[in-house]
Amino acid sequence: MAKNDYRFIDKDPVIDVIRSEMQRYGNLSHAQLQKVSYESGVSVSTIHSWLFGETRRPWSLSTRFVLEALGVQVKYVREDGTSIRQPEPKLISKAEQEKILKAERERERAHKNSKRGE
Numbered sequence: 001m002a003k004n005d006y007r008f009i010d011k012d013p014v015i016d017v018i019r020s021e022m023q024r025y026g027n028l029s030h031a032q033l034q035k036v037s038y039e040s041g042v043s044v045s046t047i048h049s050w051l052f053g054e055t056r057r058p059w060s061l062s063t064r065f066v067l068e069a070l071g072v073q074v075k076y077v078r079e080d081g082t083s084i085r086q087p088e089p090k091l092i093s094k095a096e097q098e099k100i101l102k103a104e105r106e107r108e109r110a111h112k113n114s115k116r117g118e
């Protein structure tokens with residue numbers, strides 16, 4: 001086992017960080033989960049499963065979105081303390097997200113209809 005190897009017993013420690021940050025701004029009510037879900041783009045059921053369910057190892061990108069929605073800046077730091085520079089993510093509006101999702105659903109529908117016609 002490497003010197004920096006960490007094996008969690010129950011759940012990934014990032015879940016505890018998320019829980020602590022959510023508790024700083026109130027309780028863990030369904031309304032708060034909905035707010036964080038809306039701001040992060042991660043579903044309420046996913047966040048609920050992290051905090052109260054059986055999820056042991058959540059997806060890194062999803063946890064990052066939730067932490068950023070809670071105002072936590074995620075940084076990667078080398079052993080010597082220097083930060084690894086990351087490109088700023090390209091953010092799109094909710095309207096643009098909906099437009100992309102709608103187009104994707106229409107493509108899927110068209111694909112299903114073309115398969116039925118074969």
